[in-house]
Amino acid sequence: VVDRQEIILDIFADRAQTREAVLQVELARCKYFLPRLTRAWSHLSRQRGGAKGTRGEGEKQIENDRRMVKYRIGQLEEELAAVRRQRDVQRKGRVRHAMPLAAIVGYTNAGKSSLLNTLTGADALVENKLFATLDPTTRKLVLPNKSELLLTDTVGFVRKLPHSLVEAFKSTLEEAASATLILNVCDASSPDCAEHLEVTNRLLEELGCKGKPIIAVFNKCDAAPDLSWLSAGLHSVKISALTGEGLDRLLNEMVRALPPTRKKVTLLLPYSMGSDAALLREKGALDREEYRPDGLLMTVTADAKLLERYKDYIV
16 A cells, blocks of 8 residues: 555656755655654564564564664755755855845646746746656746846645655755745646645745745636636736736736835946946836937936946936
8 A cells, every 4th residue: 555645755756857856855755764664574573572582583674774764864964954055055146146036836737837938938847747847947037127036946836745845845945935026826727726726825834935925826727717716816817828828917916026126217327338338228127318418318227236336327
């Protein structure tokens, strides 16, 4: 008899591709099988006696196996701790460069990787199967107001996700916990759409994401029979990552949900700073531009950190 948790572990093991994913799955499996080793050796003698030599083979073999599994768990936890430290360094780098992060989360097989690919041109694996993505993929996205953010695809959730898997994939799931904005993607064509949305919201609370801006993204609306019940929800968008329907509205919702980091200023730049003017045009939203005898007058909306370089030229 194979229980639900073992089936999920088998699926994860089959999907794991990178070294990190393999380590995470192996750690979860070791923790799952450790308390179940006794039944694995039920065919051997487990005689318990006080005199020397009266203990059976099974007892000795079980203790050896437990010792090896515990040692392996320790090794895996050390390796994954190194992975977490590396991710922390990467996150601090994003904070230092003022690059906001949006995490795509949701129930497994909801179309998260398809959305990432459509918005950013990424090449993340897309397949119609459970837990196709175990490793986060991050790409840069330029929003309609020309602000930039990093968009990350995460591992799919499932109802009553085994605690050992939550712990093993903590370094992956922490991408959602550290995100500035969360896109909760749901399969609108699924009859259990509302339940899947609730499951994801509950898991996000457990990960410490309460209070963050969350946009409910109802994907596959082109295949959904009836979406009238979705109109009442706040901060929700109906899209189709396959056809592109609703993506413009989603991008605009992301602009509104992100904390304001951009401001509008008027600059008078000398003509010798032509490359800086080109950078402001590329990174910002240009409202007005006028060539004057004393320089180039620009009214632009851009990231506050970028504008800090040109504070001496603000009119």
